[in-house]
Amino acid sequence: MIPCNIQIKRTTKKEQLKTISMKKIRQAVVFLLPLTLMYSCVSRKEMTAQQEKFKQLDSAYLQAQNQLRDCKNSLNNQTKEVKDFSKEQAAYESRIKDLNSQLDFLKQNNNAVLNNLKDLSVISDAQAQSIRKSLDNIGAKDMYINDLRASMARKDSLNMALVNNLKSALVDINDQDINIKVDKDVVYVDISDKLLFKSGSYDVTEKAKVVLGKVARVLNAHPDIEFLVEGNTDANPYKNNQLLDNWDLSVKRATSVTRILQHNYNIDPKRITAAGRGEYVPVASNSTAEGRAANRRTRIVILPQLDQFFKLLEKK
Numbered sequence: 001m002i003p004c005n006i007q008i009k010r011t012t013k014k015e016q017l018k019t020i021s022m023k024k025i026r027q028a029v030v031f032l033l034p035l036t037l038m039y040s041c042v043s044r045k046e047m048t049a050q051q052e053k054f055k056q057l058d059s060a061y062l063q064a065q066n067q068l069r070d071c072k073n074s075l076n077n078q079t080k081e082v083k084d085f086s087k088e089q090a091a092y093e094s095r096i097k098d099l100n101s102q103l104d105f106l107k108q109n110n111n112a113v114l115n116n117l118k119d120l121s122v123i124s125d126a127q128a129q130s131i132r133k134s135l136d137n138i139g140a141k142d143m144y145i146n147d148l149r150a151s152m153a154r155k156d157s158l159n160m161a162l163v164n165n166l167k168s169a170l171v172d173i174n175d176q177d178i179n180i181k182v183d184k185d186v187v188y189v190d191i192s193d194k195l196l197f198k199s200g201s202y203d204v205t206e207k208a209k210v211v212l213g214k215v216a217r218v219l220n221a222h223p224d225i226e227f228l229v230e231g232n233t234d235a236n237p238y239k240n241n242q243l244l245d246n247w248d249l250s251v252k253r254a255t256s257v258t259r260i261l262q263h264n265y266n267i268d269p270k271r272i273t274a275a276g277r278g279e280y281v282p283v284a285s286n287s288t289a290e291g292r293a294a295n296r297r298t299r300i301v302i303l304p305q306l307d308q309f310f311k312l313l314e315k316k
């Protein structure tokens with residue numbers, strides 16, 4: 001009987017140990033499972049946040065690349081214009097130098113001929129003196145012409161600098177909405193009406209005021225320059241309770257821009273002329289939507305300083 005009892009006791013201890021081990025395993029699983037799930041959840045959230053942050057950085061990087069490319073293109077265009085202008089100026093100066101050399105040569109030959117004629121008694125001293133005065137007048141006129149040419153070259157240089165300053169100030173504006181050019185010694189800044197106004201309106205938009213502010217900074221840097229604000233429309237008839245036709249609309253848009261430049265950006269109103277051209281000075285055909293859009297524009301015309309040339313003429 002005793003061995004039998006001993007065998008029973010051994011079996012009971014094994015079962016107890018086995019039971020205790022299983023309980024401990026279940027307790028460990030119950031404790032570790034929430035931690036594992038929590039760690040997995042937190043990692044997934046962090047990964048999602050990092051992916052979103054990467055998308056934002058990637059988008060910002062692409063935008064910065066586009067802006068850098070636009071700046072490089074603008075710089076290349078301006079560099080080309082400056083090189084072309086430098087070549088023209090060098091050719092012009094070389095031509096003036098050649099003409100001056102020819103003039104000096106002719107003067108020397110004329111003086112030699114006059115001395116020879118005097119020695120031969122072909123002409124009198126008074127006649128020789130008269131001819132010398134005529135030659136001196138020719139020289140004075142030549143100097144006057146050179147002064148005029150130098151003034152014109154200086155004006156061309158100022159116009160080129162003004163154009164470059166305007167393009168630099170408006171480099172972030174779409175080329176289809178704004179156009180800057182020089183034509184017959186006059187600087188033109190064409191701004192599309194879709195940038196300035198709502199359709200059929202003459203109230204300047206808030207976005208347009210920012211653009212006008214950039215133009216105003218350049219104009220304020222040249223306080224001696226006068227300019228014309230000119231409204232233009234397409235050929236589609238326009239009429240409402242306040243305005244009669246395209247004449248009225250173009251004038252209203254010009255005066256709206258003028259008031260912004262005067263009141264918001266402190267440009268002296270004595271420098272500004274406001275005008276409306278209606279539909280009568282188109283730059284494209286009104287038969288297409290693109291042409292009509294091009295014709296609906298407000299133009300800022302930098303007026304040539306003719307009074308300086310008149311003063312130069314009076315002085316001479």
